[in-house]
Amino acid sequence: MIKKFYLVLIALIMLTTAACSSTSSNEEKASDVEVVSEVEGTVRVSLAGWQLESGIDPITGIENVGLEEFIKKEFEPRYPNIKLELYQVPWENAQAKQTAMLKSGDVDVLYTGGAFASQWQQQGLLKGLDELIANDSTFDPSIYLEGVWENSYSTKSFDKSVHFGIPAVLGRRIIIYDKKLFDEWGVDYLSENPTPEEVLEKAKAMTGKNPKTGEQNFGIWWDGKALNASTFVALSHAFGATGGEGTLNDLKNIKWNLNSPEVVEILEWLEAASKYAPPGILNTQGNENFGLEKNNIAIHLDANGASTMGEVMANGDTKLLDRFESTLNLGPNGEGWVAVDPFVMAKDAKNVEASWEVLKFLTGPITQKHNYDNFKFTPTLADASFVAKEDKYMKTSMEIAQVSKSTLLDEANPFFGSEIVPAINGFISKAHNGKAPDIQSYLDDLQKRAEKWSSNQ
């Protein structure tokens, strides 16, 4: 009896799932299937965080095409003699795993984080691409955003003499604000390129019980434990703090300037702003509803707009898109911190010619369009006409990327990641708990640590 019951149950489940499954497949038409190159060889590619298999977006429910299927459709017809071996590495431990692959000679081409790439370049693990670029008439660097191609530590050596990476994906960090909350509080909208003072003033005005709804609102949100302290970097552009003088290829001789009046101003701003943020900023919480109907935060620094766009794509309702407006970042020209994730080539790549073709394809317009269509990756192309018209957040982030430049205050700087970022995040934490240390002596201590660190190089 029980056996029969289970059999019926299984049959019912199978019928239900069969009925639920969609028969439509997301068929991407190959845009061009002419053979591009007859180069032969096997290329081993390591990808941090890319989705290899086709699946369904958990937020929007839209089917997306994984890299394996895309390679079959778009890469193989163009490069019939190149065999790709794909290795997916989770972001959580990408640096350690990919470093091991590079050192053991188990990989030819890698997609990775910009900071990791610049460190590998310093350690002599990557191949310089200048010669390959110069000798290849089919490769046109001008297709990439100039600011990203010329000024990023993720693709160019610290002395700017060697190009070791091709930009593939941009990080999105823009300011987004909730017009509905601004209206309810009777506050003017943010300007196109807001200053830190403007943001602070308006955040202060919108913290407390909402006059219309009676709900608790917070004026501002930013990530108080960000690995790259992106808000601090944007503020450093705004206040003109450079962190010091020197170059990252000569760490020993950097003249640090971390206790300057400009950095003091940044910390004063952060201390003031922390009063208008929810406590969740200390461990990346409290912004779960931002970009959605139930939002209670007025201004979100270094946002990406993904939740709003996800909602729009899931149900076609553009009301949220009108409600959540974006602006440039805090720098005088809208600069912020722009993450650039590149493709790089291992110094000892087995088949350089084939690896170069793969690298070109995976950073080229066809792949970037595929990544945008399926995973909303921000393109690094100057002409990204495939970006949807309504995707205003993407456009804003690309404008920011065009004007932003790397300084010493960048995750490519080892001391920045290991000491400055934790010091800043630690300060935010203390300030939020009402125990901000004396800023000048706090920065004096950081300055001493920096000098000690440099002398140790």
Added chain:
Amino acid sequence: MSSELKTSIVIPKQGTTIRRKKFFTRRDVAGYLFSAPLLIGIVVFSIYPMIGALILSFKKSSQTFEGDWAGLNNYKYVLTDSLFWQSIYNTFYMGILSVVLGVSLSFILATLIHNISWLKWRNFFKGVYFLPNVVSLVATSILFSFLFNPGSEGLLNYVIGLVGIEPIGWFTDPKYARFSIVIMTLWGMLGYNTIIFIAALTSVPRDLYEAAEVDGANWLKKWLYITIPYLKPIIIFMVIIGTINAMKRFTDVWLIGGTAGNPAGSLMTAVLYIYRNGFLSSQMGIATAASYILFFFILVLTIVLMLTNRKSNFD
């Protein structure tokens, strides 16, 4: 003549005969052959990296063996770094709390479960308490981030809000953050420790309890004078393993507090300090020096615990 006789050497020394055995005899070949894969594995994956790390700790290194010798500079740098001592303090604070509470609570829990007479219920409770142990630390950290959300929307804050208590910054206030981590650790490790103790409890001879009952001992006296002394080696083992794990705390504090060990550095642990130096600033020399200092601390702690165990066994 046996090989043993062949290998024994008679040394006329004050009228005594000493049999000294050769290190390697033909009879040992098979044994060594069978254990070779494991021995090679230990040499390649444990001993070689340990030696490599020791060499790196004396070099100005950025993840490679190339680099100038730094002598004891890396050790000096670490030992004079206030951040390192803060990380050691935090590690010990959370470690001692989680070991003491974890071992004692799981021991009490194991005793209670062991005394349940109905086997089905006993297995049920074993399963229930062991369940959190199969959840990965990453998932646990994310789960507790939501439970301990500092706003009024956090589940725990919502519950205490029902009785009029203000929301607590479990992971955002330095006063509570370390203890919140300990609570999270207890949730994860309690089941594993309990299972070990239940297994150990089954080995206590029943006739000891029967003899104690004849002498008029109640349940508490039996527990204090039979169960605990009999399980002392297991308790010490659990304390040692717990201490070693506590000294290596990294994943949860990194996920919750980031590289700053937020809030206000209260979650900065020794391994987080090592990670920051090794992987964020490519100072492998300093990171490996810190690793060896941590290794020394763990070694001393373990020796102290083992000596305590041995001493009390003689008592």
